Amino acid sequence: MTNNVTNHILSKKKITYSWLWLILLTVLSAYNEDIFALFTLNKSLFIGCVLFIVFLKGQQIIDVFMELSQAPKLWRNLLLGYVTLLPIIIGLIYLLSFEFK
């Protein structure tokens, strides 16, 4: 049992890199609109980019912080499905709204 648990230890280095990546993505997400305005890119692309960042951050939390990268696939996939499907649904709601405007 001890060996089983020991096998699941993620290194502090990996956790720290994950944290720094999450901070970088957060700042990028917050200032994304300014970046897009600078290059006069459209709003759909901006929303898509923000929602993709949500997926990337969710994946880090699930795999590294929650340690689900080493859990049974069902549980990892359930949570990854959440951070994949929810941004897609939200994105579609915005996209459909743009289509009908």
Place this chain on the structure above:
Amino acid sequence: MPELEVLTKEKRLPGDLAMWFFILAELTVFAILFIGFSVAEQLNSDMFTEGKAKLHQISGLINTITLITSSFFVALALNSMHQGKGGQAAKLLVIAKLVALIYIAVKIWEYNSLFDQHIDIETNTFFTLYFMITFFHLMHVLLGMVILIFIAVKAAKNDYNASNISGFEAGASYWHMVDMLWIILFPLVYVI
């Protein structure tokens, strides 16, 4: 030896199964709220644009960074716990809670700032949903902090050991769920 090899390669769900079902239920409730918010935004786009302009995006950014940082310390605490260092894990959890206190302080400041502008839950649909979702999330943060206190005390007393940390893992997973919900809430309410 081959038996040991099979054992070490076995996939293991951290924490209690019941906690993961609870986490799935919480995620479902928030998913409904997030989808409801998105639909309401499309039906009242001008109102939502004006409402979002009255929010402090910087406070949303600070809160995201504090929750991610708090989660980072909880992940480090779990790492220490895996190595049987209960005392160190407890100290890291205290840091995680102190960082989370910044989130609570900023949230209270944000609410007060809106109340000073005579904005409350009844102002319009945007603020009804804003207060409902963020306050519901805040309640989860508070519950998460209670859970972190509980597991920190147990870790300090060395009630967990390297092979029996299921309770600790369950508490940590709950906290990471609270963090994960905020990373969806933040862009939806403050950024998009």
